[in-house]
Amino acid sequence: MFTIALPKGALLKDSISTFKRAGLDFSAALDENNRSLTFESNCKRAKALLVRNGDVPVYVSYGQADLGIVGDDVLRESELKVAKLLDLGFGGCHMSLAVKKNSNYSKPTDLPANCKVASKFIKTARSYFEELNIPVEIVHLTGSVELGPITGMAEAIVDLVATGKTLKENGLIKIDDLFYSTARLIGNPLSMRLDDNYLRDTILSIESTNGL
Amino acid sequence: MTDIKEIKLVDVKNNSNIINNLNSIYKLWGYEEVSPSFINTLDTIKGRGVIEENQVVGIVSNDSLCLRPEMTTSIVKLSSTRLINKNRPIRLFTNGMVFDKKQNNQNSFKLQEKLHSGIELIGYDTKYPEIEVINTLFDAIDNINLKDGCNLFLLVSTTKIMDLILNKYKNNNFEEIKKSLVNFDQDNLSKLVIDENDKNILKDILFTRGEPVAILKKLKTTYGRSKTLDDLNFLFDTLSKISNKYGVKLQLDPTFQPHLNLYEGIVFQLIGDDGKNKSVIAKGGRYDELVRYFSPNEKILNGIGFTISIDILRNFIEEEKTDRKKILLIFKDSYFLEKGMNEQKELQKSGNIAILHLNPCDDIAKANQIMKENNCTEIVWVK
Numbered sequence: 001m002f003t004i005a006l007p008k009g010a011l012l013k014d015s016i017s018t019f020k021r022a023g024l025d026f027s028a029a030l031d032e033n034n035r036s037l038t039f040e041s042n043c044k045r046a047k048a049l050l051v052r053n054g055d056v057p058v059y060v061s062y063g064q065a066d067l068g069i070v071g072d073d074v075l076r077e078s079e080l081k082v083a084k085l086l087d088l089g090f091g092g093c094h095m096s097l098a099v100k101k102n103s104n105y106s107k108p109t110d111l112p113a114n115c116k117v118a119s120k121f122i123k124t125a126r127s128y129f130e131e132l133n134i135p136v137e138i139v140h141l142t143g144s145v146e147l148g149p150i151t152g153m154a155e156a157i158v159d160l161v162a163t164g165k166t167l168k169e170n171g172l173i174k175i176d177d178l179f180y181s182t183a184r185l186i187g188n189p190l191s192m193r194l195d196d197n198y199l200r201d202t203i204l205s206i207e208s209t210n211g212l
Numbered sequence: 213m214t215d216i217k218e219i220k221l222v223d224v225k226n227n228s229n230i231i232n233n234l235n236s237i238y239k240l241w242g243y244e245e246v247s248p249s250f251i252n253t254l255d256t257i258k259g260r261g262v263i264e265e266n267q268v269v270g271i272v273s274n275d276s277l278c279l280r281p282e283m284t285t286s287i288v289k290l291s292s293t294r295l296i297n298k299n300r301p302i303r304l305f306t307n308g309m310v311f312d313k314k315q316n317n318q319n320s321f322k323l324q325e326k327l328h329s330g331i332e333l334i335g336y337d338t339k340y341p342e343i344e345v346i347n348t349l350f351d352a353i354d355n356i357n358l359k360d361g362c363n364l365f366l367l368v369s370t371t372k373i374m375d376l377i378l379n380k381y382k383n384n385n386f387e388e389i390k391k392s393l394v395n396f397d398q399d400n401l402s403k404l405v406i407d408e409n410d411k412n413i414l415k416d417i418l419f420t421r422g423e424p425v426a427i428l429k430k431l432k433t434t435y436g437r438s439k440t441l442d443d444l445n446f447l448f449d450t451l452s453k454i455s456n457k458y459g460v461k462l463q464l465d466p467t468f469q470p471h472l473n474l475y476e477g478i479v480f481q482l483i484g485d486d487g488k489n490k491s492v493i494a495k496g497g498r499y500d501e502l503v504r505y506f507s508p509n510e511k512i513l514n515g516i517g518f519t520i521s522i523d524i525l526r527n528f529i530e531e532e533k534t535d536r537k538k539i540l541l542i543f544k545d546s547y548f549l550e551k552g553m554n555e556q557k558e559l560q561k562s563g564n565i566a567i568l569h570l571n572p573c574d575d576i577a578k579a580n581q582i583m584k585e586n587n588c589t590e591i592v593w594v595k
Contacts, residue, residue, distance in 0.1 A: 063489060063490045063491075083395070083396035083397065083398070084395075084396075084397045084398065084399040084400065085396075085398045085399060086398065086399060087399055087402075184399065187396065188490075189395075189396055190483060190490045190491075190492070191490065192396050193367050193396075193421065193463070193465050193468055194365050194367065194463060194483060194485070194490065195421065196422075197422075200419045203398075203419075204419075
């Protein structure tokens, strides 16, 4: 039996559908009355761990899960050693740079040197500004990043933008996209190397049944 | 710099037992112990450039000194200096600390001390050293009392197979293809701008691994017969028989390559799986170019070895159960000290652990408490 780390939250429903099409049914994890964190597939071939999105690469990298589904945004930020297997296409959103609507900044190079940029994704933000050769101070926030520019703590934010509604409601506008993030299937490198074809068959099945 | 860990007393004891067991096997195979310094010049530690400067921990000094991140380079250097006049082949083993540097963020890094043990076989001009070194590895691990249900796998490949796979792409996305295969990055592979047929072959290779004879047969079908694959038949045929004897599953994985670019030729990792954790217990391979780098005038430039990570192996061992008594000797006043020391020696000669409490005591309740605090099984009153 192999183990799969499934992300709680926005990616869960599509993740379960993805595995269901490949023959592994973890629908029980969608039952709101069920507080269990581990689920066996109906066929008993695999077990799922229900973990926070940000923890999926950790469980996979440390080998507690053989496969996992996680957003590319989290994967890039974690920098953990995992096998990147498939771009699953769902859960799409942009990693964007946003500023206050009434600021005079319309592109990243308009930002003043050494200004503060708030983000949950500090490695992603740092790497982006390093590539642009713009010196900034990255301020790490763990939630409600939009408050950074509103309170005057930061000139800009780097955050995930799905519809843009939250930005609009908080008087912010997007001035650049860093990348488009989608859900990814990842694997533990050692599990992949020791695989007796169980993982390979599951991956190929996901690929074919999801039209990838 | 952060996160320097002290290890627990019980782990120190287990480390020592493991090292003793491993050493006894290395010696039976004719290996001699050496002890190269874990501090060396940056030039030595970098070898022929296989280790990056940012991977090692420097020491503040007038010379450019560093802590070694692995042991092979310092032993090969030793074989080309102090042991230069020793007849080849030479069989060496060593145990000691290596220092792993991991960058936390821009301004700090994590330093981990790791205890390693390993052998190096240098100067054999045949294709058999691989077989002896892996055989010795299996024998050494077999001498360790592993937990029930711990399965062992030898993941093995040779850089020659990777050369065969990549030969066609020397001028076309070579590095990207190699990176995708080695890092198991199917996502990146699928995005490369190469012929779709080639992409399907590479994807198939990425998912190809298993019993060596079957894998070599498949590689011959894909890439045609070659001397490389014919030579590997003999090697894996012999290794399969040895691994069967020790109950180790042999897994030939064409795209497996170690993180350090130290090896050329055979590369391998011994992996333990106790059902909860999978970890790399030992890694090794052939490093002829490293021998050439340190001894350019040597005629035979073959070198191969392995390193066992004791800290990882320790997680797979069965706790030692001792039936030896641990006796606490207590004397009532200093007049009995000498007698107590004599009785202690006698108990030790009989195979017991005997501890003399060096503070006179005549209170039974207090003596019982001291016995408990020292994890002793009984008290002997010295009268």
